[in-house]
Every structure is written in C-alpha cells, then in structure tokens.
Amino acid sequence: MSSARVRCDADAWSFDPRYTQGRCPICGWEPEGAPRAPRWLAFANRMDWQMIGLWALLDTLVVLGLVVAHATGLLSNRM
Numbered sequence: 001m002s003s004a005r006v007r008c009d010a011d012a013w014s015f016d017p018r019y020t021q022g023r024c025p026i027c028g029w030e031p032e033g034a035p036r037a038p039r040w041l042a043f044a045n046r047m048d049w050q051m052i053g054l055w056a057l058l059d060t061l062v063v064l065g066l067v068v069a070h071a072t073g074l075l076s077n078r079m
C-alpha cells in the first residue's frame, strides 16, 4: 500500500484525504483522485448526534410523563 498522504501547497499542510472526506481540512481544497465520502456520510458526520439524542430523550420523557399523568387521572377535570 502506498501512502495516501497529499500535500496542500496553500497551507503547507500534508494530510490523508481518506480521513478528511477527500478535502483539505484547512482550506477545503480537493486533491486529484482522492477518495470522497458519500454524501450521506458527509451529512451524517455534520449532524450533532449528541444534541439530537438529548432532545429525543427529552421528548420521550415528556411523552412518558403525559402517559403516566393520563393513566393516574391527573389530567382529567373531574377530581
């Protein structure tokens, strides 16, 4: 296996495009023939999955709270 490192002349920075989604991590230059990440993978890497998971957990807890409140009659007006 030959080394896949390329050098960006603009930044004097050498990098392996396999790990930077095919482009220079500093200026975004795309070297010739570098492997590119599929579009869905680039999109998935851009997403903030921790915050999405946190909001999903919060939504789940709110729904469970509403289910429990409804089951115990806390939401009905006839006390």
Ligand SMILES: [Zn+2]
Binding pocket: 008, 009, 010, 011, 013, 024, 025, 026, 027, 028, 029
């Ligand atoms: Zn660069």
